[in-house]
Structures are given as C-alpha cells and as structure tokens.
Amino acid sequence: MIWAKEETYSREEIECIQLRKLKETVSYIYEKVEPYRRKMDAVGIKPADIQKLSDLQKLPFTNKSDFRDNYPMGLFAVPKKELVRFHASSGTTGKPTVVGYTRNDMRVWTNNVSRIACMGGASSEDIAQIAFGYGTFTGAQGLHAGLENIGASVIPTSSGNTKKQIMFMQDLGTTLLVATPSYALHVGEVIRSMGLDPKEDLKIHIGLFGGEGMTEPMRDEMHRIWGDQFLCTQNYGMSELCGPGVAGECEQLNGMHINEDWFIPEIIDPETGEVLPPGSKGELVVTCLGKEALPLIRYRTKDLSRLMYEPCACGRTTCRMENLSGRSDDMLVIRGVNVFPTQVEEVLLKIPEIGPHYEIVVERKNRLDVMTITVELVDDRLLDSYSKLRELESRVRKNLKALLGLDAVLKIVGPMSLQRFEGKAKRVTDLRGDGL
C-alpha cells in the first residue's frame, strides 16, 4: 500500500510543494542558522533570490565538516528546549555528528519511515523484529517509530545475539526483519545450520534493509538462504538528513523512491560541484524541506547514485535514486557503522608505542565485516614480555571500540614494514567486492 497521497502527486504538484517549502526553508535557515547565513552572504545570495526550483543551484553546499566546525549544535535552528530527541553518528574525527529533532520533526520523520516501510511491503499485520543496534544511531529508532505508526508490532531485539534473535522469530512469529543485509544473511545461515528452513519453519517474508548498501548478488543470496518468497528491499537515509526515511525501494526493486515533498535530490560532479543533467551518475546532494531543528540545504552525502524520474509500476510518482554505487570520499560502512579512516588515525596517534602509519583492511568473513588494522611497533620497552605487547594490542582495540563502537583485529608489525606514500596515502583496502 501507498502510505501518503504525496507519493502519487504529479510532477507539477510535487514541484509546486518543493518550491513553496524551499522558499520557506531558505528564509528560515537564513534567519536562524548563523553559519549558513554567512555562507549565503559570502556568495551574495538572499532568500528573496530563490524564485524557482533551479535557483537552488545558487545556494552553497553544506558538508559534513560543517557539523564538525559547528559542533555540537551550531547548525541547529531552535533553542534546546524545543528539542525532543538527539541522535549522533560518526564524525570524520573523534567528535560525532550530532543531530536533533523537534516534536514536529519526529512526526515528519516517523511518517516518512512509515512510507518506506509500506513501500517494502509492511502493513499493520506485521510483527517486525528490529535487529539494528539501538542507541544514538538513527536506524533502529527510526524504523521502530515508523513501523509502530503503521500498526505493526515491533520487537526491539537490537543487534547481535543471533540465537536469541532466532528464538524470537520462532516464538513470536516474526514476519518482518529490519537489519543490515549482511547481518540478515548471517542470521539466515545460522538458522539453516540449526537444521531449520526459514521458508518452512519461520514466518518471515519481508526484509527492510539499511545501514549499508545491498548489492544484487547479496539480494540473490538472500533469496537462496531465506527463500524466494522473501521480499527484500533496501532503504536510504543518514542521520544528518533525519535518519532512515529519505528513500526506499518498492516491490518493483528498481531504485529507491525519494520522499520528494520533504527532500530535494540533486546529482553533482563531486570534483567541480556542478549539477549534472538528469540521468547522470554522480554525488547525491539533498536539501531537507521543512525541518525545524536542523534545516539543511544542499547537503553533500558523498554517496554516488543516479536519479530516475520515469514513472514506476508501483503507482508512485516520486523520483527514484539508483542503488548506491560507492562513495566520493573514503568513508567505510562496517557492520552498518560509518567509519572514517581519520577516526582510526586519531585513536592511533594518541598511542605513543606505535608509529603514525597504519593500514586498514576490510573483509567479509561468515557474512560479517572484519576490520584488520595493521600498525607499526616503535617502542622497544614492550619487548620485555609478550604480555606488554598483548596489553598494547588490547588497549588499541579498546580505544577503537570506544570511539567507533566496533571491534577491530589488530596486527602489530615492525617499523618501516608498511608502505610509505609520497602523494595521497592509500591506507584502506576494501576486499568485500560484491558484498558476499
């Protein structure tokens, strides 16, 4: 079913809403958010200059670095007492990216997620198990609220503890799973290893996947493990924009419908910042419409995609974004967690026993991401005993875990073992390929 009538508006109607909200948003942000006002002033643009949708291109971009430069709440447009929720995601360095919501933002967010859930086949009949990590990440809370809003019954299992996940699936009759696609594959394999057939022995027939991209080979594998009846869709969002609820796949599995009455997508050349003609592949830039706590104009997502405006057989008229085909920066998504190499670097630089050079390798073992970080030992005092070396290893891992929320495998090598770079260092090797 289609949750909101706005999803089926004609192009003219959608653009009419977008222009009205864009004008309001630009006036609002110019008045309330000083850092963005300065950006606009720097290029000599006033809110009154926005008269048609294409005028959006005159506005300056917002970057993730703007969150860092204005940490924690410099981009917020409302006083703290107006906020009802905070969330946070990875920053490029030690400080997270903090986002906030007013009561109205929460209402809009929830409804946008409800749309995505319905696109993916969810209904009030569903028993939805949420295997995203709860906490400051937006994924779990967003899907939780959106699914409850359509009347589904939510089981907030959070991530991990696969045996318990399976127990709930069996005992409560879960019909819908929210997870990262790689975790869903892992759970499916564990179910099979227990001698169960997900198709016969469980009631799960819908997967709403997010947190990381799902490749087509992963989707095929999903069907092989969970059965052909399994409708697995992915959805898109990021905490800066609100969290999940920006876009999602419908049963046609042909790109993710963007909630265009709340988000204006553009595709730009990541090098030049030029807006590319319709149908081109490039970096996705999103303008949030009507957000109260954290209005964002032309936010550079760094995700590479393409926009499709052709009508979809599902009946929705909203533009679709093609499944992500990479990033224009070096961010990694590991177990659904965004990781910037600079974060890892910051942790390592604070540990004097190891050198400043490092290497990150990400692999997928048993469907789960494994990050191995290789560092060079420089302090000879650790050679007194193996326990000192082990202590170093566990200290580095603990610090990484505290900052990233992720376990890493640490490999200690001798000095000068790692490759040195004259130009831009290539410290990250991602061996995950098609995601399997």
Added chain:
Amino acid sequence: MIKQVAVFVENKPGSLRDVTAALHEKKVNIHAFACFDTPEFCIFRMIADKPKEVKSVLTAKGCVTKICDVIAVELEDELGGLDGLLDTLADSNISINYTYTSFRRKHQIPVVILYTEDIFESESILKRKGFHILTDIEELNG
C-alpha cells in the same frame, strides 16, 4: 649479569633469517637464543657478542630491538642439576618469566639464562646459595 638482546620479529617466512643474516655479516657470534610459537609475531631473544653493536645494526635495519640484563647461571652437568637450581628459586618464592639454555664452550659447562621479576634479588639469592653467575659474555667462550 649479562646483556640479552630482544628483537621484534613478524611471523612470516624469512623474517628471522633477516636478523641472523645481518648479524652474520657483522661477524656477531650468537651464544644462545629463544623463540617460541606465537600467532602474529615473536620476540627473538639472544645472548650475542657485542650487544650494543647488535642493537645498532638491527635498529638500522628497522627492527625494534631492546637490550636488558639477564642472569646467566652455571649448572652442574649431572643428574638433577636443573632441578637443584629450580628448587632454590622455588624455595625463595621466585617466579621465572622465561628461561633458555647456553653453554661454556671450552669447559663444556651448561648455562641457564633466566629472567625473573626482580633479577637483582634473584641473582643475590643464587650467589648466596653457591651458584656461579656469569658476569661477562666472554665467559661463554671460556
């Protein structure tokens, strides 16, 4: 007490050989060494001539290297010799961190290399109990 050199060695084929090749080239004589199975890396410990030179050669090669004091104690080359030494240490409540062996070349006397939490204390106890402690690596040639 004598000097031991410890080197950090990665667990891959040829890595230990890189160390010995460098020492061979510098005509360094290794009197004893120890190296045990660990998954990722190991500490290669040795008693070698000219420890300071060994450290500078290996450091120049990019190896993390450390010199420290260890106890080198002579054993009676007879049944129960090792047991007698360990009995003395146990009696004095001394815990051994690691140990390996060497020998005095000309005299054919076995030597035990020992590292404990407090090697100065351990050394004086052994001396008091009548053990002969080596004070110079040269003695291993004798």
